[in-house]
Amino acid sequence: MSDTARAVPVPLEVNYSGQLAYLSPGSSVWKALSESAYRVIQRVTDIEPEAQTRIGQNRQNVIDLFSGALQYTNLGFFAGSGTSLGAAKGPSMWKLWTSAMCTDATGNQLTELGQEVCTKIRYSERENPNIEHFLSQCDGYLSFSDDPEVAAFVTTVKAQILDLCSGFLFDDGADITAYRYLLQKLARRRVRDPRLKVFTTNYDMCFETAASDLGITVIDGFSYTRSRRFDGRHFSYDVVRREADRQDFVEGVFHLHKLHGSVSWEREGNEVFEVSQPRADRACLIYPAKGKYQQAFLQPHLELLSRFLDFVRQPNTCLITAGFGFNDDHLSEPIFSAIQANPSLKLILTDHRCIEHVHNRGHHGSSPYWGRFADLAARGFDIHFIGGSFADVVDVIPSLRAVSPAEQLAEAVRRVGRAHE
Known part of the structure; x- marks a missing residue:
């Protein structure tokens, strides 16, 4: 067995999640x-x-x-x-992906528009899709391509993220x-x-x-x-x-x-204000994307x-x-x-x-x-x-x-x- 192989830990046989x-x-x-x-x-x-x-x-x-x-x-x-x-x-990253991109919570089927945008930006992850990677590729695509359809879809996805990250506090559970x-x-x-x-x-x-x-x-x-x-x-x-x-x-x-950022922050020009319901295109958030370092x-x-x-x-x-x-x-x-x-x-x-x-x-x-x-x-x-x-x-x-x-x-x-x- 090589040194590299020995360096990779074997998955734990027991589930230790949540154990104090x-x-x-x-x-x-x-x-x-x-x-x-x-x-x-x-x-x-x-x-x-x-x-x-x-x-x-x-x-x-x-x-x-x-x-x-x-x-x-x-x-x-x-x-x-x-x-x-x-x-x-609160919503998990998987929840954000399925709500914004899929027809149901299983994540097995993309919406028609979601599939079209993925094809345009060449996002091909299917086994382990990630909303971070998707938005990152969208940002990269839009920096070189003036595509109103992709830009509008990204705004819609961001609006859903905004809603999911603010609405759960009002649920009974x-x-x-x-x-x-x-x-x-x-x-x-x-x-x-x-x-x-x-x-x-x-x-x-x-x-x-x-x-x-x-x-x-x-x-x-x-x-x-x-x-x-x-x-x-x-x-x-x-x-x-x-x-x-x-x-x-x-x-x-x-x-x-x-x-x-916060679900209550909205950017107006060079200033940021606290509002009850910010617009998705003005919301002051670093959305879950790989480019968050630059943001x-x-x-x-x-x-x-x-x-x-x-x-x-x-x-x-x-x-x-x-x-x-x-x-x-x-x-x-x-x-x-x-x-x-x-x-x-x-x-x-x-x-x-x-x-x-x-x-x-x-x-x-x-x-x-x-x-x-x-x-x-x-x-x-x-x-x-x-x-x-x-x-x-x-x-x-x-x-x-x-x-x-x-x-x-x-x-x-x-x-x-x-x-x-």
Whole structure:
């Protein structure tokens, strides 16, 4: 067997998706954080009392990990599409493809117009069609060909994407409880610390809706005028409570950076406004296409991306990711570079397929960045992996609050005791 063949990992025999487990830096052993995960990882049906104790210890260790991480001066949460695919029931990439291009949800038959456009632009993927690749080829075709039919079809596809990424929140089955719990836990930072930074590639309004439900103020780069206009200077503004003899920062405020745009943004000339129903041809979105790297250097995406790049280079910074598959090179590469250049950066990478991604190392549909991060973690870099759904991960994050000196002393004694067990 050649070295190349040995380098390709064999697909996992067991389905580890959604199993709550933890992989610490320098370790190759996944530790179960729940009984169901223990049964899958250890391939057993019964759990001995000693194993239950270990599961409890593993879970407490991860809670302690988050507890320490949340005390970092700069705290960021990065949400990918996976956060919306769970209880929120947001659309998957396959859903976007079948809804825009096919006659039914199976994806076996393209619409007549869809087939005609595919022929024109020479898009021939049929076994594993991808809406990203399709839109990318459309963009390339239109850059050299003035074809009104293709241009109109692309606008129609984008309108459907816009509708699918905004309408699911109004369905009866949509549940954004995990978003509310996350903001309740993370946004309660000490007011003297920098505000929580939430970065997301999602177009949907899950974070805005959750914040509204909780009565939390969101600083998203838009003005607080009747016609809300984007201006990056608003990220330097804050909200204070002013009384006769004093003023204090309002608790719970957080910054929201929607790196790929939003279903509520519309471009008008050189400016971007927040509207309730943007037109597809004016919607300010980086649509799911391979050319998104180039689109990221247009405003307001450039402003938001610059703030993200600056954040991961700050000292004493912790970045938690959830539902992000590291398939966007213009975001994955800065994170990968930052962890090597910033010695005080802590990464906690979570995903419902985290175990599979780390194992696959760029094969079987996983991004190669998972293997690169795993290699750095094996060398001692401060990179932690947690497998599990978005809701399960939020569940093990402790509520963020200021810890009293007595509590800090008690926690230190408890950790020393566990270290000597």
